[in-house]
Amino acid sequence: MDINRKKELKEIARTVRLDILEEIYTAASGHPGGSLSCTDILTYLYFEEMRVRPNEPKWEDRDRFVLSKGHAAPALYAVLAEKGYFDKKELLKLRRIDGMLQGHPDMKKTPGVDISTGSLGIGLSNACGMALAGRLQNRDFRVFAITGDGELQEGGIWEAAMFAAHYKLDRLFVFVDANGLQIDGRTRDVLCPEPIDRRFEAFGWDVQRIDGHDFDAIAAALENAKKISGKPHAIVCDTVKGKGVSFMENQASWHGNAPKKEQYEQAVRELSAQE
Numbered sequence: 001m002d003i004n005r006k007k008e009l010k011e012i013a014r015t016v017r018l019d020i021l022e023e024i025y026t027a028a029s030g031h032p033g034g035s036l037s038c039t040d041i042l043t044y045l046y047f048e049e050m051r052v053r054p055n056e057p058k059w060e061d062r063d064r065f066v067l068s069k070g071h072a073a074p075a076l077y078a079v080l081a082e083k084g085y086f087d088k089k090e091l092l093k094l095r096r097i098d099g100m101l102q103g104h105p106d107m108k109k110t111p112g113v114d115i116s117t118g119s120l121g122i123g124l125s126n127a128c129g130m131a132l133a134g135r136l137q138n139r140d141f142r143v144f145a146i147t148g149d150g151e152l153q154e155g156g157i158w159e160a161a162m163f164a165a166h167y168k169l170d171r172l173f174v175f176v177d178a179n180g181l182q183i184d185g186r187t188r189d190v191l192c193p194e195p196i197d198r199r200f201e202a203f204g205w206d207v208q209r210i211d212g213h214d215f216d217a218i219a220a221a222l223e224n225a226k227k228i229s230g231k232p233h234a235i236v237c238d239t240v241k242g243k244g245v246s247f248m249e250n251q252a253s254w255h256g257n258a259p260k261k262e263q264y265e266q267a268v269r270e271l272s273a274q275e
Contacts, residue, residue, distance in 0.1 A: 001219050005048075009215050012082060013043040017244050017271050019078035019091055023101075025264040027094040030103070033254040035075035037179040037212070037239040038146055042079045044218045045144055054084040057111040063141050064114045064130045068123025069148035069177060070104035071256070077101050077110070085112035121154025123147065124174065128164050131172040131232075142171045150182030152193040158203065164232035165204030172232040173225060177212065179241035181252045200234040212237025244271050 016039050024030035046052065050063040067076050074094060081088040086100075093099025100109040104118030114130070117123045127145040134141050151157060164172055176196055184190050193199070197209045206228040210217040218235075225233040241255070242248025245267040259267060 001216050006215050009043055009047060012047055013040050014244075014271055014274065016043055016075065016078040016082055018268060019081065019088070020074045021245075021259065021264060021267050021271075023074045023077065023091045023094040024258045025261075026092050027096070028258045029095050030074050030258055031071040031256045032074070032245075032259070033181065033241040033248060033251070033256075034069060034148060034177065034179065035072045036243045036245065036248065037241045038069070038072055038175075038177040039075050039079075039243065040213045040215065040239075041146060041175050041177065041218065041237060042075055044215055046079050046083050048215075048219070049222060050144060051141070052083070052112075054080075054112065057085060061139060061141055064127070064134075064143045066115050066123045066127040066130070066143065066145040067105055067117055068127070068145050069120065069151055070117035070123070072146070072148075072177075073101070073103065073105050076105060076113070080110070080112040083112070086110075120148070120151045121156035124157050124160040125163075127172060127174070128160050128167075128169060131164070131169040132167055134171060135169075140171075142173060143169075144173045144175070146175045146177055148182070149176055149178040149180065149193050149196060150187050150190070152176070152196065152199075153187075153191045161200065161203040161205065161232075168230045169232045170206075170229050173222070174232065174234050175212070176234060176236045177239055178236055179239045181241045181250065181255065183252065183255045185252050196236045197234070200236070204231060205234045206231040207234045207236065209236040209238065212239040213243060244274065246270055 053059045105113045107113045131143040248254040
């Protein structure tokens, strides 16, 4: 990837992380850990890869996106606002009754949200349906989705994985945000989903495992996936929960807690100082 473009993406991701923190701090509610871990994936998809029109969010030939781990909605909202789907002032109304940004993505209220999500394990089925519908309609849009590694404990994920492989949904690209933590602690202690890559391979998927915070790695993985036909694509991303904020990183306690004033100010200082 061009070094200047990579710098631009890093700056966008930093802005998105700052907006995520502001959203959750202002709302005094939300999920910072998993939002910060998938920020780089979302940034790359919306600012480098996906074919979308922010001024025409229902454009029929747009690429679709499914945030299967719906509790990371603050990250999706921050990216959508940065991309121009709606005014960034809306971010300050997260989880407010007079705002359009629900605690989980709502396709009826928020421009750019292609499907409502929240209950874990369902989003991948939605993505499969979109991908199959695109084929039946002879459209060339692609479907991208992000799941959590804790979410892989849901049986519905593997039903959808079997479906995608059986119907050879090669326009489906799934990113697994494998940060190793969930609300109750380490995923390997709660109900271990590893080895994630080998599990998807066993279901008949094209699979790669990468550093989910490395834009070069994300770019290369997508380019590799595009060369494989007849299989859905899983890109397992090793990430850090709470990425970018020292006291949140790798801490399950920040799965669903909002920072206090001093914590918010420290997080802003840390992210602002990063290069």
